[in-house]
Amino acid sequence: MRFFNQAATKMLAVAFIAAAIGLSAGLAIAAQPDMQGALDALKGAQAHLNRVTQDKGGHANTARKLVSEAIDEVQQGIAFGHAKGE
Template sequence: MPRATIKLGITSMLTALTLATAGAGIAHADQPDMYGARNDLQQAIGALQAAQDDKGGHRVTAINLAQQAIDQVNMGIEFAGGPFDGYFPPPPPQIGPAMNNGVGYLQLAADELRAASENKGGHRVAALNLTEQAIDEVNQGIQVGGPF
């Protein structure tokens, strides 16, 4: 085989490999809204766990719903081919009673889930629905037992 043909073949293979690798990177490109939502849901759980009293069972229900939302976010990230750990912007500091902080983080998570691109196999919408249910539970808990 002529030397030029071999070089062309090797160059073509390396180019194809490079493009395939770049395409794989794009397939699970940044999902900052999903990672941010997961982080905010985790922050919400922490705030709700710090709240006083049971709030008529609404606090625990909200924590369980937020954890289910995290599970859905993780499945959505995986469905979209993203790495399990990824970049997320740090959440803004919350100042105030624990239940208010919890609902604030849940609202941030809901906003990020709305902003996330694509449906991710239905997991993004499922996470959003669970997050909205958790918001309702926290608000009911605040009515029953206050924001602390």
């Protein structure tokens, strides 16, 4: 019975550590709400621009390109933040 208690204690400790690591990783990902909000807004703008049927003198196409570039930049910024623990 003592072996079972030791094994159960070790399993609980490992489970607790794994949960703590998962929680801290989740907090690190969620620690960039403004960047995530910007990304969501840009994706919404991209969806609207993709529904535009007329080029509006080339401006719609330019806007699509710029929004796409902005999405890439924000994603890179989020990845940089994650790598630096921000």
